[in-house]
Amino acid sequence: MEATAAPFSSIVPSAQSLSSIRASSPNSSFLFRKNIGNANLKFKSPRSLSVRSSSNSDSVVTLLDYGAGNVRSIRNALRHLGFSIKDVQTPGDILSADRLIFPGVGAFSPAMDVLNKTGMAEALCKYIENDRPFLGICLGLQLLFESSEENGLVKGLGVIPGVVGRFDSSAGIQVPHIGWNALQVRKDSEILDDVGSQHVYFVHSYRAIPSNENKEWISSTCDYGESFISSIRRGNVHAVQFHPEKSGEVGLSVLRRFLDPKSQHRQKPMERKASKLAKRVIACLDVRTNDKGDLVVTKGDQYDVREQSNENEVRNLGKPVDLAGQYYKDGADEISFLNITGFRDFPLGDLPMIQVLRYTSENVFVPLTVGGGIRDFTDASGRYYSSLEVAAEYFRSGADKISIGSDAVYAAEEFMKSGVKTGKSSLEQISRVYGNQAVVVSIDPRRVYVNHPDDVPYKVIRLTNPGPNGEEYAWYQCTVSGGREGRPIGAYELAKAVEELGAGEILLNCIDCDGQGKGFDIDLVKLISDSVGIPVIASSGAGIPQHFSDVFEKTNASAALAAGIFHRKEVPIQSVKVHLLEKGIEVRI
Ligand code: 1PR
Numbered sequence: 001m002e003a004t005a006a007p008f009s010s011i012v013p014s015a016q017s018l019s020s021i022r023a024s025s026p027n028s029s030f031l032f033r034k035n036i037g038n039a040n041l042k043f044k045s046p047r048s049l050s051v052r053s054s055s056n057s058d059s060v061v062t063l064l065d066y067g068a069g070n071v072r073s074i075r076n077a078l079r080h081l082g083f084s085i086k087d088v089q090t091p092g093d094i095l096s097a098d099r100l101i102f103p104g105v106g107a108f109s110p111a112m113d114v115l116n117k118t119g120m121a122e123a124l125c126k127y128i129e130n131d132r133p134f135l136g137i138c139l140g141l142q143l144l145f146e147s148s149e150e151n152g153l154v155k156g157l158g159v160i161p162g163v164v165g166r167f168d169s170s171a172g173i174q175v176p177h178i179g180w181n182a183l184q185v186r187k188d189s190e191i192l193d194d195v196g197s198q199h200v201y202f203v204h205s206y207r208a209i210p211s212n213e214n215k216e217w218i219s220s221t222c223d224y225g226e227s228f229i230s231s232i233r234r235g236n237v238h239a240v241q242f243h244p245e246k247s248g249e250v251g252l253s254v255l256r257r258f259l260d261p262k263s264q265h266r267q268k269p270m271e272r273k274a275s276k277l278a279k280r281v282i283a284c285l286d287v288r289t290n291d292k293g294d295l296v297v298t299k300g301d302q303y304d305v306r307e308q309s310n311e312n313e314v315r316n317l318g319k320p321v322d323l324a325g326q327y328y329k330d331g332a333d334e335i336s337f338l339n340i341t342g343f344r345d346f347p348l349g350d351l352p353m354i355q356v357l358r359y360t361s362e363n364v365f366v367p368l369t370v371g372g373g374i375r376d377f378t379d380a381s382g383r384y385y386s387s388l389e390v391a392a393e394y395f396r397s398g399a400d401k402i403s404i405g406s407d408a409v410y411a412a413e414e415f416m417k418s419g420v421k422t423g424k425s426s427l428e429q430i431s432r433v434y435g436n437q438a439v440v441v442s443i444d445p446r447r448v449y450v451n452h453p454d455d456v457p458y459k460v461i462r463l464t465n466p467g468p469n470g471e472e473y474a475w476y477q478c479t480v481s482g483g484r485e486g487r488p489i490g491a492y493e494l495a496k497a498v499e500e501l502g503a504g505e506i507l508l509n510c511i512d513c514d515g516q517g518k519g520f521d522i523d524l525v526k527l528i529s530d531s532v533g534i535p536v537i538a539s540s541g542a543g544i545p546q547h548f549s550d551v552f553e554k555t556n557a558s559a560a561l562a563a564g565i566f567h568r569k570e571v572p573i574q575s576v577k578v579h580l581l582e583k584g585i586e587v588r589i
Helices: 014-026 030-035 072-080 091-097 107-116 119-127 249-261 320-330 351-363 387-396 404-418 428-433 491-501 522-531 545-554 575-583
Strands: 060-063 086-087 098-103 134-138 144-148 159-165 177-181 200-204 216-222 227-234 237-240 280-289 294-298 336-341 368-371 401-404 439-443 443-448 473-480 485-490 505-508 535-537 559-562
Touching: 060 072, 072 086, 072 091, 072 098, 072 249, 072 351, 086 320, 086 491, 091 119, 091 401, 107 119, 144 368, 159 200, 177 351, 177 535, 216 237, 280 351, 280 491, 280 535, 280 575, 294 320, 294 351, 320 351, 320 575, 336 351, 351 368, 351 387, 387 401, 387 428, 404 428, 404 473, 404 485, 428 491, 439 491, 473 491, 473 522, 485 491, 491 522, 505 522, 522 535, 522 545, 545 575
Parallel strands: 060 086, 060 098, 098 134, 134 237, 144 159, 280 336, 280 559, 336 368, 368 401, 401 439, 439 505, 505 535, 535 559
Antiparallel strands: 177 200, 216 227, 227 237, 280 294, 443 473, 473 485
16 A cells, blocks of 8 residues: 555645636646646635635535536435535635535536536635545546546546546446446545445446556546546545445445544444455335325236235335335345336326435435336426426436336337437436436336247347247347337347437346246346446346346346345345355445
């Protein structure tokens, strides 16, 4: 490990140098960065930018939320840790902060636009140069660099040398980098003290890479096809590429250590050391309103969620918020809510679902996905709501990702017919604004057996287990409206099309396997996970822990999702993870 770097304040120019450099050069951020290494610079701060020593209480943290996306999770985590939040309204609020958290969300260029236009950029540089307690998260780390290639080459704050670039998918990795990965801690950084051997949660397509010029800043790196910068630290200035607010208890400890450096709280040391991207185990809650009007977790057999009794009621397996909380405690790496009748209703009219998200996100600190009914919608009074508004409400309510089913099928069909990306589909709009890592496409295919590969104009696979009449081949027909309607597009064609249109991940169900407990459809999962460059979540059919190791050993799935076995308490999440570890498959524990 390298020694801890000198405090930032002892080696950086002050605001006056910054101001004069800026006045004389349009490329001021860059010059500012270049001068950071000159320990002999001595300047005085102009009064307008002076940093006030604070009299705020120890339990207040200042949050820079420039309104670009979901910062509810970080708010919830801070409140959970007993801190109250002061929102930055003016650049002065940054300068007078006792401790500042900058949870960058959205894309690089719009973020820099806002920071520059509001004067926040200069205040941030000033705050950092004075070595005030700072924690940047995700984009909040990337914006510290000279520039990013995310939206063309766009200048950043210029505090740290280097250009933020996209992961190179030609190296055989799936991009975005989504999931729980390991850190290689390079130097002492108290906020990482509990992380050492544990996985933390990443979700991003762009990254900064280590160089001679920025090595003084690096506190940890992470491997994903290459080594990239996962955290920086200089004096009181910290930033992390991962999401502490979504990294379970270990993530909360990162925040706690930043907010309260004297904290004695220690995580239990782990027996196993995290070394790479872990395979994820996801708990899925299919949610709908039952006949009494209550929102319940339900579960179907091949998508039929009604009891086989005279009453024919919707199967009720529990309350969504309670079950999600339980699965978080049990070690689920992610939780998905699918509003399975969302295609009928207007999602923003579905206040219970929004409440479920709000309550769940208060106590669950792993990623939450929500799906069902996301599309453009015109209500009874003729008011039009774009899918972006729907997604925005879900993000505001605590979702980290949204999942699109039916509407993605229509968009893919259109795209395949015309070959034109209109940019108007819900998938395209939401991924453009929130990033493709925030958009999952849920595919609901049904197996259609054929005798010969040329029988249909869709991608056909040779089956491991022949069909009921000895058919050796099948294609997977996509459906909409919860499996009620088959469409003229296969799962393979859909997956390729939605990747093009901006999906960041695929949730791959299989109606034939759903609720059967006989294992995932390995043929299907292999076909899709070998064909796209984005992560694939295998879903439908898990019955025993071995089904999880099968799907990870035989396919390129990044995650495996199950519902029934967890709801019925047949297999605890931890048993799945223990089994995977025994099989040599890395998971988060
Ligand atoms: O089309 O955008 O409104 O989205 C609707 C969403 O609801 C889609 O993601 C679709 O998969 C889901 N959905 C619709 N109807 C049903 C149903 O069951 N009747 N549930 C449904 C799909 C599938 C899985 C399930 C796994 C694992 N559920 O998510 O949880 O198959 O189950 P298992 O482990 O018990 O086998 P839109």
